[in-house]
Ligand SMILES: NC(=O)c1ccc[n+]([C@@H]2O[C@H](COP(=O)([O-])OP(=O)(O)OC[C@H]3O[C@@H](n4cnc5c(N)ncnc54)[C@H](O)[C@@H]3O)[C@@H](O)[C@H]2O)c1
């Protein structure tokens with residue numbers, strides 16, 4: 001996607017003047033690293049399958065090797081890509097301001113760019129655990145070189161159960177600690193602070209409700225997304241550009257004038 005960010009001065013000023021910045025990121029954050037979003041057309045083997053049907057406890061119960069093949073491919077895909085300029089800019093911003101990163105992403109690209117992630121609301125791809133007894137699985141799983149339609153999950157050493165990815169599936173509870181950390185970060189916001197919402201469609205709750213909670217605390221809410229979303233209307237500022245274009249420009253503007 002090539003789109004030049006047109007960064008309004010008011011946006012740079014809001015970030016420059018903020019004491020705290022809460023950054024909420026979604027799948028769009030990693031799109032320019034080559035990790036497709038859920039709404040982007042699924043390609044290849046999984047073209048015909050909707051992720052909202054693959055990423056469910058029911059799908060896993062019905063056919064673990066089918067679901068595991070999809071995740072094994074995603075784990076490999078994420079392992080083979082790099083953080084983009086947007087991830088790196090957010091890591092740089094933490095040297096300038098008090099930054100809290102909360103992500104819906106299950107990849108580790110923020111961490112690999114040097115950010116500390118306060119909460120992975122939807123878990124992490126590589127935090128594997130037994131689907132039956134929940135024992136953590138620390139070995140490296142066997143990953144396919146090419147997408148395959150079915151792949152036997154790894155086996156739990158404790159009970160022989162199937163090992164599943166540590167992601168939150170549709171219909172499952174979010175990790176309590178991640179939610180608490182996020183709510184505390186929102187609670188700490190005050191007028192003049194900023195909530196920066198990057199690359200999320202604002203559809204999946206409860207994450208989709210956090211910008212409104214930040215707004216209620218008096219924070220300035222800024223959206224970075226190439227297209228309109230369900231939260232665009234309530235934002236103080238909307239920057240129609242991509243994460244890798246907008247964020248370096250934004251952080252550059254703050255760094256040039258540290259205030
Ligand atoms: N990388 C990942 O970890 C990953 C990837 C796909 C899906 N998911 C999961 O998908 C679920 C869906 O929610 P979601 O809101 O995160 O994703 P989503 O797929 O619903 O929405 C992605 C949003 O990103 C925007 N976008 C696309 N390219 C962008 C770019 N280059 N820069 C900025 N924005 C861009 C889109 O316009 C869209 O609004 C989440 O639960 C998440 O865990 C995660």
Ligand SMILES: [Zn+2]
Nearest residue numbers: 130133156159
């Ligand atoms: Zn087990």
